Amino acid sequence: xxxxxxxxxQLETAYDQSKWAANMQDVVARFxxxxxAVRATVQTPDRVAYGAAGHEKLDLYRxxxxxxxxxxLVHGGGWRGGSAKEYGxxxxxxxxxxxxxxxxDFATIDDAKGELSVLxxxxxxxxxxxxxxxxxxxxxxxRIYVVGHSSGGHLAAMALSTRWADYDLPSEPIAxxxxxxxxxxxxxxxxxxxxxxxxxxxxxxxEMSPLHQTANVAAPLxxxxxxxxxxxxxxxxxxxxxVLGQAGKQAKVIEGETYNHFDILETLGNPYGLLGRHLLEVxxxxx
Numbered sequence: 398x399x400x401x402x403x404x405x406x407q408l409e410t411a412y413d414q415s416k417w418a419a420n421m422q423d424v425v426a427r428f429x430x431x432x433x434a435v436r437a438t439v440q441t442p443d444r445v446a447y448g449a450a451g452h453e454k455l456d457l458y459r460x461x462x463x464x465x466x467x468x469x470l471v472h473g474g475g476w477r478g479g480s481a482k483e484y485g486x487x488x489x490x491x492x493x494x495x496x497x498x499x500x501x502d503f504a505t506i507d508d509a510k511g512e513l514s515v516l517x518x519x520x521x522x523x524x525x526x527x528x529x530x531x532x533x534x535x536x537x538x539x540r541i542y543v544v545g546h547s548s549g550g551h552l553a554a555m556a557l558s559t560r561w562a563d564y565d566l567p568s569e570p571i572a573x574x575x576x577x578x579x580x581x582x583x584x585x586x587x588x589x590x591x592x593x594x595x596x597x598x599x600x601x602x603x604e605m606s607p608l609h610q611t612a613n614v615a616a617p618l619x620x621x622x623x624x625x626x627x628x629x630x631x632x633x634x635x636x637x638x639x640v641l642g643q644a645g646k647q648a649k650v651i652e653g654e655t656y657n658h659f660d661i662l663e664t665l666g667n668p669y670g671l672l673g674r675h676l677l678e679v680x681x682x683x684x
Contacts, residue, residue: 411629431486447526473547550579554607623656
């Protein structure tokens with residue numbers, strides 16, 4: 398399924414978000430400003446360790462009711478940047494709707510010496526921690542939703558592909574997934590500068606590409622992409638949706654008209670925004 402029709406130079410441009418989103422730095426900065434505002438005016442989250450490593454922590458924003466749904470956000474940043482603190486902005490909307498919100502931290506790909514499996518395992522263990530501790534903080538373990546953006550969309554998709562018995566969970570712990578501008582096929586990245594810091598050989602391409610790991614997908618998924626994203630990111634979404642459909646999985650597609658790779662995620666913090674409205678609708682249906 399890898400797109401081999403593009404030259405390495407064309408692929409480099411296709412996966413360089415700065416070429417497709419002139420407002421990239423401004424929008425990412427707003428994520429941080431909005432997240433600071435949430436902590437200043439709504440709630441300071443609990444900072445919780447889900448593992449022993451220094452990177453293995455999460456921010457837990459608690460809704461003021463028991464047995465509430467939980468939304469977990471896996472941030473993007475090219476596997477090299479971003480933090481739970483910068484991606485707390487959807488918490489205000491979630492808390493107002495009676496939903497717990499969790500923002501994850503995990504290692505960078507540089508910390509992991511190029512091994513994506515390290516980051517994937519951390520996200521899976523963070524979800525295991527949330528599932529195992531739901532009753533303690535007032536969450537409903539049957540209504541956990543995972544959202545991932547960009548490289549975080551890749552990590553979230555891999556989490557949604559997990560054989561959870563390997564993590565001592567008896568059944569599917571995720572009720573639904575929302576993947577935004579994700580990377581589902583690592584093959585094209587082998588021909589870009591990302592291959593300098595992400596180790597991708599034949600085995601990694603197969604084992605760490607969600608496109609090739611659909612057997613254990615059980616939760617219904619929504620795949621979102623902006624109309625102003627690069628054609629490659631749009632192709633990635635279409636190819637993944639097609640493979641999921643062929644495997645008999647539930648996959649809804651949202652194409653955000655006029656949105657690029659970054660400003661589409663900003664709508665996740667708005668109950669009237671494209672992604673915020675969709676997320677609230679999905680969670681409400683499970684009540």
